[in-house]
Amino acid sequence: MTDTPDSPDTLDASDTPDSSASPGAPGDSKDASPARRPGGRTARIRAQVLDAVRTELGAHGYEGLSVEGVAARAGVHRTTVYRRWQDVGGLLADVLDAAGEDDWQPTDTGSLHGDLTALNDEIQASLTSGPPVVTGLIAASFRSEQAARAQRELWEDRYARCEAIAERAVARGELAPDTDARRLLVTATAPLYHHLVLLRADPDPRMPEQAAATAVLAARAGAFARPEPGGDDPT
Amino acid sequence: MTDTPDSPDTLDASDTPDSSASPGAPGDSKDASPARRPGGRTARIRAQVLDAVRTELGAHGYEGLSVEGVAARAGVHRTTVYRRWQDVGGLLADVLDAAGEDDWQPTDTGSLHGDLTALNDEIQASLTSGPPVVTGLIAASFRSEQAARAQRELWEDRYARCEAIAERAVARGELAPDTDARRLLVTATAPLYHHLVLLRADPDPRMPEQAAATAVLAARAGAFARPEPGGDDPT
Structure with a gap:
């Protein structure tokens, strides 16, 4: 369960224009790769960590989430995660915040x-x-x-x-x-x-x-x- | 927090016709006193325990629920609760089951x-x-x-x-x-x-x-x- 169709490799997505799918429905939060986010390393770590949160959440639900587990999956030191996100609530909130940073717009079908x-x-x-x-x-x-x-x-x-x-x-x-x-x-x-x-x-x-x-x-x-x-x- | 407006004393409700309010909207589960339920003591213990679950849930949410806490609030021995309901999931399911045992019907207003x-x-x-x-x-x-x-x-x-x-x-x-x-x-x-x-x-x-x-x-x-x-x- 290291990779899933909904957890594409977005480790470097923060450094590139957002080219992944933007499902973007209200409440949709799978795609949190920020578009053209400045700041290479900080943004990259954020992308890795948030991707790990989504993967763990999708695989095990809230119960399966821990700062340690997320840090291990993301390949970053847990103190980095604690320092920036404090706890599981902070991680979840940032996943949701990141989901709102895309440029999604509703499809214009003409009716x-x-x-x-x-x-x-x-x-x-x-x-x-x-x-x-x-x-x-x-x-x-x-x-x-x-x-x-x-x-x-x-x-x-x-x-x-x-x-x-x-x-x-x-x-x-x-x-x-x-x-x-x-x-x-x-x-x-x-x-x-x-x-x-x-x-x-x-x-x-x-x-x-x-x-x-x-x-x-x-x-x-x-x-x-x-x-x-x-x-x-x-x- | 021993009694609340939504936790009326229903300890004996199981032995009497259901005279309490029947809010009964879809999903409504506050009134779980079964109407005309036979069996005095067993039904009474159930009413006490389910009332305790509702009170604890309303006061502290899911996090505050434990078999021990419910048993203590209901005034019954915890082994009684474990034997009949097994765990918190069993208690919650029975509160929901009980909510469906009333005789609620949608109001007939004429339109x-x-x-x-x-x-x-x-x-x-x-x-x-x-x-x-x-x-x-x-x-x-x-x-x-x-x-x-x-x-x-x-x-x-x-x-x-x-x-x-x-x-x-x-x-x-x-x-x-x-x-x-x-x-x-x-x-x-x-x-x-x-x-x-x-x-x-x-x-x-x-x-x-x-x-x-x-x-x-x-x-x-x-x-x-x-x-x-x-x-x-x-x-």
């Missing part, structure tokens, strides 16, 4: 339905393919307040980037200008997290498209119109 | 919008009021495979009961007979779990109604029609 489906496809893939790194990070966020804060910030950042989907739809005339983009995005994506992370059900290949289509239909019916002052019942 | 709003109000209350027992159980299900299975079964049972909401709406002519009730229910409820459990955001008092209204609008637009053979794109 709201297509954009939301593409987003959901990425989320479903991030939650189901390869070692369970993303699910492991979500689970770990119940254990460490530091990881929880970093997870929240990553999601906030991902949803903020995804607001471009709504903006494009407004520009195309598919959505009303007063659409609450965040509610639209949560409606489109929450069923996948609910199904895969909380209900731990088997992935349903139709779900990404169905959840996207549901959000589009609701949007067209005015479900995400920002409430007018004095009235908030859209039905 | 789909009202029923889904009432359901979401219960879910939001179960996730935000009192000690974090329900959230603690969800978090614990990431730690124990046994608890995860019991959590899944509880949710499955709750969603199955909630299908009555869709059946009533079909009977009233509010929904088409081919509506996929489960997708409707997940669309209505998933945003709350996403917001409160995964994103750990502050509760939004408008969210229960907004998420319900969104699901109703999507349903009216045909989002939950079961796909016809050979075509599954409802847009």
Whole structure:
């Protein structure tokens, strides 16, 4: 278990333009190789250590994480890890921080339905393919307040980037200008997290498209119109 | 921290008809007093022990749970707890099993919008009021495979009961007979779990109604029609 499809050799990724896949769905954190990060050795050690955290997390879950184990797998001295990351919570938080340092943007397919489906496809893939790194990070966020804060910030950042989907739809005339983009995005994506992370059900290949289509239909019916002052019942 | 609003004295609840509140939202597990459970002493010990698990979980989370601590709080001998529940996973699973033994049914308000709003109000209350027992159980299900299975079964049972909401709406002519009730229910409820459990955001008092209204609008637009053979794109 020294290498997996989801743990590509990113030891030097910090010194090169980010050429690896950027799954980038909200909550996705597998690809944490920072793009064009300056500083050779420091960045390289960070990449090695964070890669080791992801590999250990994917292989053994939170239980399998220790500063010593991460240091050994990364091939760096444990005092280096303690000094920079303090503990497992610090390591997890930095994995999540690093996941937000990429240049991911939501795919522009030319339609709201297509954009939301593409987003959901990425989320479903991030939650189901390869070692369970993303699910492991979500689970770990119940254990460490530091990881929880970093997870929240990553999601906030991902949803903020995804607001471009709504903006494009407004520009195309598919959505009303007063659409609450965040509610639209949560409606489109929450069923996948609910199904895969909380209900731990088997992935349903139709779900990404169905959840996207549901959000589009609701949007067209005015479900995400920002409430007018004095009235908030859209039905 | 010997007693809390959410840990009423249920020591004898197993011997009486279930008169306590039945929050009963999907995933809700605070009220585990079995209704009309036969068997005085055995049932009473179970009630004491499960009440102790809920209290410890609400106060200290999964980390604070131990067979010894639960036995001490319940006032029963630890060998009794080990013999019947084996370990923390067994205790958590039984709390979740017990939560499914009530006679909870979704509120019948006379409209789909009202029923889904009432359901979401219960879910939001179960996730935000009192000690974090329900959230603690969800978090614990990431730690124990046994608890995860019991959590899944509880949710499955709750969603199955909630299908009555869709059946009533079909009977009233509010929904088409081919509506996929489960997708409707997940669309209505998933945003709350996403917001409160995964994103750990502050509760939004408008969210229960907004998420319900969104699901109703999507349903009216045909989002939950079961796909016809050979075509599954409802847009």
